[in-house]
Amino acid sequence: MKRNIFLAILVITMISCQLSQPLPTRIPFSTEVHISTPLRPENDVHLRPVMTLIPRPILTSTASPTVLIDPTTLPTATITNTPTVTATFTSLNIGYEGIYSVPPELRAPIMKAMQTEQHLLPSESEWIVSAYRAIPGWAKVVLVPQRFVDANWEFIETLTPYVVEVLAYEDTPHDWRAFLLNGAIGQGMQVQIPKDFVNVVSDIPELTGEYQLPWMARQGWWAVQGWHGGNAIDFQPAYDVGYSVVAAEAGYLREICRDGYQSLLQITHADGNVTYYLHVQPSRTLRQSLLDQPVQRGQYLGELTRNPPFNYACGRGLSRHLHFVSSDPHLIIQGHDLSDIAAVATCCRDVPIFISENERVD
Numbered sequence: 630m631k632r633n634i635f636l637a638i639l640v641i642t643m644i645s646c647q648l649s650q651p652l653p654t655r656i657p658f659s660t661e662v663h664i665s666t667p668l669r670p671e672n673d674v675h676l677r678p679v680m681t682l683i684p685r686p687i688l689t690s691t692a693s694p695t696v697l698i699d700p701t702t703l704p705t706a707t708i709t710n711t712p713t714v715t716a717t718f719t720s721l722n723i724g725y726e727g728i729y730s731v732p733p734e735l736r737a738p739i740m741k742a743m744q745t746e747q748h749l750l751p752s753e754s755e756w757i758v759s760a761y762r763a764i765p766g767w768a769k770v771v772l773v774p775q776r777f778v779d780a781n782w783e784f785i786e787t788l789t790p791y792v793v794e795v796l797a798y799e800d801t802p803h804d805w806r807a808f809l810l811n812g813a814i815g816q817g818m819q820v821q822i823p824k825d826f827v828n829v830v831s832d833i834p835e836l837t838g839e840y841q842l843p844w845m846a847r848q849g850w851w852a853v854q855g856w857h858g859g860n861a862i863d864f865q866p867a868y869d870v871g872y873s874v875v876a877a878e879a880g881y882l883r884e885i886c887r888d889g890y891q892s893l894l895q896i897t898h899a900d901g902n903v904t905y906y907l908h909v910q911p912s913r914t915l916r917q918s919l920l921d922q923p924v925q926r927g928q929y930l931g932e933l934t935r936n937p938p939f940n941y942a943c944g945r946g947l948s949r950h951l952h953f954v955s956s957d958p959h960l961i962i963q964g965h966d967l968s969d970i971a972a973v974a975t976c977c978r979d980v981p982i983f984i985s986e987n988e989r990v991d
Contacts, residue, residue, distance in 0.1 A: 721747070724757040724775065728888050728942040731758050731770060735797050738807035739770055742795050746812040751791050759886040759893075759943070762920065764826050768797040769921070770807075771885060782886075782893065782944055784859035785905050786956045789895070792885060796822065827921040833899045834879040837926040840962040841987035843877045843906060843953060849982040852974035853950060860958045862971050865950040867982050872933040874909050874951055875989050877962065882924045884911070886943035891934040893943050896924065902960060907944050907952035908934045914991070927990040 721743055725731045731739070739758075743750060755775035762769055772793040777785075796815065797807040808814035810829070819829050844850055848870045854863035866872055876882070878898050885905075886893035894906040911920075911931040919928070938947045946952070960967045963986060973981050 719747075719750075719752050719754045722755050723772065724755075727757045727775075728759050728778070728886065729761045731761055732768075734803065734805055735768060735770070735807065738797055738805045739772075739795050742797075742807040742809055742812075742814075743772075743793070746809050746814070749809060749812055750793060753791065756793070760884045761887070762884070762916070764823070766799045767823060767826055768805075769827055770795045770797065771883075773885065778942060782858070782907065785893070785907070785954045786860040786903070788885070788905075789897075789903055789956070792883075792895075794883075796827065825918065825922075828923065831923055833881045833897060834923045834925070835899050837879050839964075840878045840960060841926065842963055842983055842985035843875055843904075843951065844985045844987065845871060845873050845875060845989045846986050847984065849984045850951075851980045851982055852970055853948075853976045853980060855971035855974035856958075856968075859954065860956070860967075861952055861954045862967070862974060863950045863952055864983075865948060866933075872949065873989065874906055874930045874933065875987050876924050876926055876928040876930060877904050877987070878926045880904075880924065882915075882919055882922060882928075882930075884920050888942040890939065890941045891943050892931070894930055903956040904960075905952075905954035906930060907954070908946055908950065910934055925990050927988045929989050929991050 721740065723736075723740060723743075725736050725739075743756075751774070753774040753776075756772045757775045757778055758770055759773045759778070760769075760771035772795065773788065774791050777783075777788060777791070794810040795807050796810050796818070797805050798821075800806045808818060810827070815829075822829055824830060842850070842864075844864070844866070849867045850864045850870075851867050852862060853865045856862070876896055878896070880896040880898040883895045883897070884892050885895050890910070891908050892911050894909055894911070896904050896906075898904070909931045910933070912929060915930060933949045933951060934946070935949065937949050939945060944952065955967055958968050958971075962970075963983075965983070970981075970983070975981075
């Protein structure tokens with residue numbers, strides 16, 4: 630009996646002591662179970678995964694203060710207006726029938742050729758076909774600004790850079806192609822252009838010597854009008870000695886205008902000078918074999934236009950005369966300064982006569 634009482638007291642005492650101990654403080658972090666597998670030795674196959682307790686810190690969120698933005702302090706983007714670049718080019722209007730009527734099948738190729746290499750053209754919008762000639766399979770077209778025709782060919786000495794030469798060829802039957810003679814395509818076509826039609830391979834011939842008056846030797850012509858319409862002088866045969874016109878010097882011959890009654894002829898010389906001969910009816914030989922070819926000094930060009938007064942697309946006049954123009958107003962011709970001849974020219978009284986030394990070449 631005493632033994633049982635003693636055991637009961639002992640148990641009660643132990644329980645009281647255990648209850649009097651303070652409770653453990655809770656760990657202020659959570660635990661997460663990770664299973665890691667340690668490196669296994671090659672000779673040990675009995676190891677088991679080890680359970681490890683890894684403390685995970687408690688994340689504390691700190692609120693960021695609210696920032697109030699003053700819109701007046703924001704930087705502003707300045708947009709600079711970039712100028713609009715517009716590609717500009719002069720529209721082309723071509724008169725195909727104003728002076729010389731061009732065959733319809735050539736008109737679209739001519740326009741295309743000029744548009745393709747328009748950067749080579751002067752800044753002109755109104756053009757007119759002023760001369761045309763053709764052989765089987767080939768055609769040559771000359772165009773000038775309309776304003777020269779409207780001004781009755783004044784200031785011809787300034788015309789050269791405004792002359793446009795277009796060549797056309799029949800690629801297949803009734804299918805024509807065209808190109809600018811001085812353009813990139815024209816340069817590539819040089820060997821195919823018939824030399825006896827348009828000679829683009831020969832050099833301008835050297836000057837024979839001095840310039841001579843543009844009519845036949847031993848004939849006397851009056852200087853009937855001095856400078857007019859630019860660097861132009863009018864000469865008229867005295868006493869009906871003849872009406873033949875010849876080249877003042879060697880050079881390269883072109884036809885700039887042809888209206889069916891007369892032509893405006895141009896000769897480019899090796900010294901850079903250019904001479905023009907207006908109111909000339911070209912010879913048959915010239916039309917067939919001398920245009921767009923080198924010519925000699927004294928080369929026979931043709932006869933003065935008949936039946937004055939006349940008023941045609943390539944020029945007008947009240948008498949049968951030569952309208953002679955030089956790009957150099959001080960051209961020395963048979964020892965005379967051209968300006969001095971212009972100064973003494975007159976139509977009415979004491980008209981000066983000039984005798985030519987220019988031997989005709991046929």
